Amino acid sequence: MVAMVDGDIISKDHKKAEKAIKQTRNAVVKRLCINAKIDYPYAWWQGSEAADKIEFVDKFLGTLISVISGSKVRAHDHELEFIRYRVPQIVAIFGPKPTDMTADDIDSQGNWHFGEGDHEKISLLGSTLPVPSDIRSKDQPTKQEVIAMADAQLSLDNCPGCNGDIPFGSIILITEFAHLFPANCCDNMIWFNQDAETDLEGLE
Ligand SMILES: [Zn+2]
Structure with missing residues (x-):
C-alpha cells in the first residue's frame, strides 16, 4: 500500500x-x-x-x-x-476539538490547554463552542462565540456541580445565549441558559 x-x-x-x-x-x-x-x-x-x-x-x-x-x-x-x-x-x-475540552484544561485567563506544552493553548474568548442542546432553545445556534468572561466567584455562591465553594480564579464564559462555568472543583463543564443567570461581573 x-x-x-x-x-x-x-x-x-x-x-x-x-x-x-x-x-x-x-x-x-x-x-x-x-x-x-x-x-x-x-x-x-x-x-x-x-x-x-x-x-x-x-x-x-x-x-x-x-x-x-x-x-x-x-x-x-x-x-x-x-x-x-x-x-x-x-x-x-x-486538531483538538472543543468537545474534548474539560474544566481542568481551562485556566483563569480563559485559555484552553489542549496539550502539555506551553504553546498548546487557545484563548476561548472569541472562539466558538458547541452549546449542549438541553440548555439551548431551538432558535439559538448550536455553536456560539464566547463574547465575554466573568469572575465565577462574584457570580455564583456555590458550584452547581459539587455544591462546594467556587475556587479562586474560576471564570464563566459568556456567549450570546449561554454561560459556561468550567468547574475546576469537580471538573465539570456546567452550562446555563443565559436567562438562568444574573449579576455577572465582567472581567473585561
Ligand atoms: Zn464543583
Whole structure:
C-alpha cells in the first residue's frame, strides 16, 4: 500500500491488506499533522467524524496491490494522485476539538490547554463552542462565540456541580445565549441558559 503526501511516497506493506491500509492511513495522518504542527491525534479513526476523516485520508492513498514480500515499490503502479490541501484544513480535521475540552484544561485567563506544552493553548474568548442542546432553545445556534468572561466567584455562591465553594480564579464564559462555568472543583463543564443567570461581573 502506498500513499503520497506533498509528492513524497509513503509505503507500508503487511501480510494482511487491512493492516497495510491502516498503517498507510496512520502514516499519512502523522505526516499531515507534522506539516500542520499539531499533535498526532491518537485513535483519530474513532469517534463521530471518523468516516469523514478516513474519506479525506484515503484521497492520499493509491490502489492496493499485492506484492511479493520485499519487492521494490513501484509508485506509478498504485495510481497515486497529487492531493492539494491547506494547513487550516488539517488543523480543522485532526486538531483538538472543543468537545474534548474539560474544566481542568481551562485556566483563569480563559485559555484552553489542549496539550502539555506551553504553546498548546487557545484563548476561548472569541472562539466558538458547541452549546449542549438541553440548555439551548431551538432558535439559538448550536455553536456560539464566547463574547465575554466573568469572575465565577462574584457570580455564583456555590458550584452547581459539587455544591462546594467556587475556587479562586474560576471564570464563566459568556456567549450570546449561554454561560459556561468550567468547574475546576469537580471538573465539570456546567452550562446555563443565559436567562438562568444574573449579576455577572465582567472581567473585561
Ligand atoms: Zn464543583
